[in-house]
Amino acid sequence: MNNTAASPILELKNISFAYDAKTVLTDISFSVGRGEYLSVIGPNGSGKTTLLQIMCGHFRPPEGGAYYCGHNVNSMDIRERAKHFAVIYQQQYGSRFPYTCLETVIMGLHPHRGRFEPVRDEALSRIEQVMRLTDTFHFADKLVTEISGGELQRVMLARAIAQRPKILFLDEAMSGLDICARISMTKILRELIKNQGITVVAINHDLSTAYRFSSRVVALCGGRVAAIGAPGQVMTEEFFADVFNVRAEIIKEKGFFIHDNIIKNEREREKE
Amino acid sequence: MNDSIRRYKREKTMHGLAGMIFLCALCAMLIFTVGLGAMDISLDTVWHILFAKLTGNERLLAGIKPNVISVIWDIRLPRIICGICVGMGLSIAGTIFQSLLQNPLADPYTLGVSSGAAFGASLAIFMNIMYGIIVPVPLLAFAFAFITLVLVIIIADRGGGLLSSGLIIAGIIVSAVLSSGISFLKMLAGENVSAIVFWLMGSLSSRSWGDVMLVLPAVGIAGSAAFLFSNDLNIMTAGDKNAEALGVNTKRLRLLYLILGSCITAACVSVCGIIGFIGLVVPHMLRFWFTPDNRVLIPLSALTGGMLLCIADNGTRLLTPGEIPVGVLTTLIGGPFFIYIFAKRQKGLQYE
Numbered sequence: 001m002n003n004t005a006a007s008p009i010l011e012l013k014n015i016s017f018a019y020d021a022k023t024v025l026t027d028i029s030f031s032v033g034r035g036e037y038l039s040v041i042g043p044n045g046s047g048k049t050t051l052l053q054i055m056c057g058h059f060r061p062p063e064g065g066a067y068y069c070g071h072n073v074n075s076m077d078i079r080e081r082a083k084h085f086a087v088i089y090q091q092q093y094g095s096r097f098p099y100t101c102l103e104t105v106i107m108g109l110h111p112h113r114g115r116f117e118p119v120r121d122e123a124l125s126r127i128e129q130v131m132r133l134t135d136t137f138h139f140a141d142k143l144v145t146e147i148s149g150g151e152l153q154r155v156m157l158a159r160a161i162a163q164r165p166k167i168l169f170l171d172e173a174m175s176g177l178d179i180c181a182r183i184s185m186t187k188i189l190r191e192l193i194k195n196q197g198i199t200v201v202a203i204n205h206d207l208s209t210a211y212r213f214s215s216r217v218v219a220l221c222g223g224r225v226a227a228i229g230a231p232g233q234v235m236t237e238e239f240f241a242d243v244f245n246v247r248a249e250i251i252k253e254k255g256f257f258i259h260d261n262i263i264k265n266e267r268e269r270e271k272e
Numbered sequence: 273m274n275d276s277i278r279r280y281k282r283e284k285t286m287h288g289l290a291g292m293i294f295l296c297a298l299c300a301m302l303i304f305t306v307g308l309g310a311m312d313i314s315l316d317t318v319w320h321i322l323f324a325k326l327t328g329n330e331r332l333l334a335g336i337k338p339n340v341i342s343v344i345w346d347i348r349l350p351r352i353i354c355g356i357c358v359g360m361g362l363s364i365a366g367t368i369f370q371s372l373l374q375n376p377l378a379d380p381y382t383l384g385v386s387s388g389a390a391f392g393a394s395l396a397i398f399m400n401i402m403y404g405i406i407v408p409v410p411l412l413a414f415a416f417a418f419i420t421l422v423l424v425i426i427i428a429d430r431g432g433g434l435l436s437s438g439l440i441i442a443g444i445i446v447s448a449v450l451s452s453g454i455s456f457l458k459m460l461a462g463e464n465v466s467a468i469v470f471w472l473m474g475s476l477s478s479r480s481w482g483d484v485m486l487v488l489p490a491v492g493i494a495g496s497a498a499f500l501f502s503n504d505l506n507i508m509t510a511g512d513k514n515a516e517a518l519g520v521n522t523k524r525l526r527l528l529y530l531i532l533g534s535c536i537t538a539a540c541v542s543v544c545g546i547i548g549f550i551g552l553v554v555p556h557m558l559r560f561w562f563t564p565d566n567r568v569l570i571p572l573s574a575l576t577g578g579m580l581l582c583i584a585d586n587g588t589r590l591l592t593p594g595e596i597p598v599g600v601l602t603t604l605i606g607g608p609f610f611i612y613i614f615a616k617r618q619k620g621l622q623y624e
Contacts, residue, residue, distance in 0.1 A: 056517070058513070058516055058517075078516065078519055078520070078521050079519035079520075080519075081519065082517065082518055082519025083519070085517070086517060087513070087514075087517035089513055089514065089517075095374065095509045095510065095511075096374045096375065096376055096509075097370070097371065097374075097376075097509060097564035098564070099506075099509075099564060099565070102276055102277075102280055103280075103565070104510075107506070107507055107518060108518070110503065110507055110518045110519060110520070111518060111519035113503070115500065115501075115503065118284075124277050124280070124281070125277075127277075128274060128276075128277055137274070137276065140276035141276050141279065163518070
């Protein structure tokens with residue numbers, strides 16, 4: 001198992017985590033390479049979201065830690081950290097007093113802005129650039145509650161890019177989007193990786209997107225790293241059977257086809 | 273530059289302009305209303321007195337009767353300044369609580385701080401009447417308001433963190449308990465109940481410079497601090513997880529704003545009782561006309577609230593014979609206005 005990336009930007013060392021008595025993660029170690037598109041996959045409850053929260057510094061693990069360029073992410077100042085990390089969540093935008101899309105994207109400047117610094121013209125033209133890149137500029141004046149889910153996620157992506165992060169985390173950010181929206185968003189991400197050297201770490205429930213677009217895949221199962229490596233190496237027939245309990249057929253160089261019979265049901269799993 | 277960007281910049285300029293206009297209007301209103309009242313005093317005389325007092329140049333007062341000076345400087349001016357400060361404070365606190373709790377129905381009194389202050393004030397009045405123990409009403413009101421805040425925060429924190437729902441529920445519980453406490457005091461006061469009742473209705477009549485000294489620094493300092501961190505408050509409206517990803521320490525900021533909002537409310541309530549609807553309506557009005565951006569909303573609400581309460585108080589002072597308490601008037605006018613805004617449901621107001 002190849003746990004270390006060529007030029008690591010984020011290193012996870014022996015991370016364990018528990019909510020009260022319930023252990024969620026046990027001894028997780030791997031590293032994320034610069035300019036990589038790393039997908040974290042795994043069944044529900046395997047600890048993906050918790051791991052992401054630890055990676056971006058919101059949770060402090062009792063054992064081990066995540067190190068960004070050698071610094072423990074938990075001891076970084078929260079504002080300083082926001083200059084390096086951006087996170088996009090699965091959105092349920094609940095604000096009662098909504099802003100326009102433009103104002104929302106401008107919020108991405110927050111970690112870089114002084115308390116009384118007005119938004120300068122250069123910054124505004126950068127915002128425009130970012131919004132054009134994400135194809136959100138034509139509805140910049142609409143309120144965030146007036147647009148569709150796919151458009152909202154693109155606005156969130158624009159806000160994240162405006163943050164000028166080194167690592168972009170996606171917490172199931174593409175769940176709930178149709179396949180076309182997913183592909184266009186992934187394409188934008190790949191462009192960012194190529195042109196701006198951003199690193200992307202994405203939690204992904206959509207295995208086919210993970211297979212096609214990620215440079216490496218980390219599979220979690222029961223709070224442990226089940227497999228790590230290039231998508232083609234990780235996602236094998238045995239892998240689908242062990243981790244997801246489904247029978248899959250691998251189509252060489254193309255992907256996989258998943259059959260609709262579940263191998264073991266929940267009760268049998270518990271008996272083991 | 274594109275249209276959207278240009279519109280954004282134009283809006284920002286407009287907000288600045290609106291602020292200037294509101295500020296000038298407030299100052300003009302202050303000077304103008306000081307001249308109004310049972311004793312007819314010309315604007316020229318008012319100006320003379322204010323100028324002389326502010327510059328400390330007593331010689332300018334030579335030609336003016338001492339009773340005129342004292343009406344202006346000792347009776348009308350502190351009352352009007354008090355009214356403006358309380359209007360400002362309630363509007364700022366309303367904006368803070370609505371944005372922080374993400375609840376359009378939140379107002380300065382949501383967390384029960386006002387009930388605490390009211391209980392403290394009732395207790396002070398009660399002790400004064402029944403036992404002749406003289407405790408300054410604002411002091412006890414402020415103390416109980418602060419105790420209430422601490423209690424609400426502790427209850428909400430025990431119930432799963434300082435989340436909006438937890439805070440509101442804790443506020444309602446503590447409020448209910450204190451309200452029954454007030455009722456109990458009223459019952460015990462028997463025939464002297466009117467003093468408590470009148471205080472609770474919220475009035476600005478016969479406020480002195482001492483009251484100004486309590487409310488002005490509280491509103492000034494806490495209001496400025498609220499303005500200082502308003503960008504972070506904006507980010508908080510995107511939700512805790514998002515705000516943290518954008519570099520805002522949500523826990524610390526929430527606590528800070530709870531304390532700021534409560535301090536302002538406590539000072540306002542201690543000085544003049546419970547004046548309803550200003551803190552609820554003013555922020556909504558400005559969101560409706562301008563923007564939900566707290567950086568703009570906080571100063572504009574302050575100015576608008578100051579003007580509105582100034583108008584309302586002068587209305588009760590000048591137009592009604594028996595001086596209806598201003599709290600009654602604001603609620604009377606504010607209620608229908610709120611219904612109007614509620615029915616409009618436009619930009620910046622999305623009710624489910």
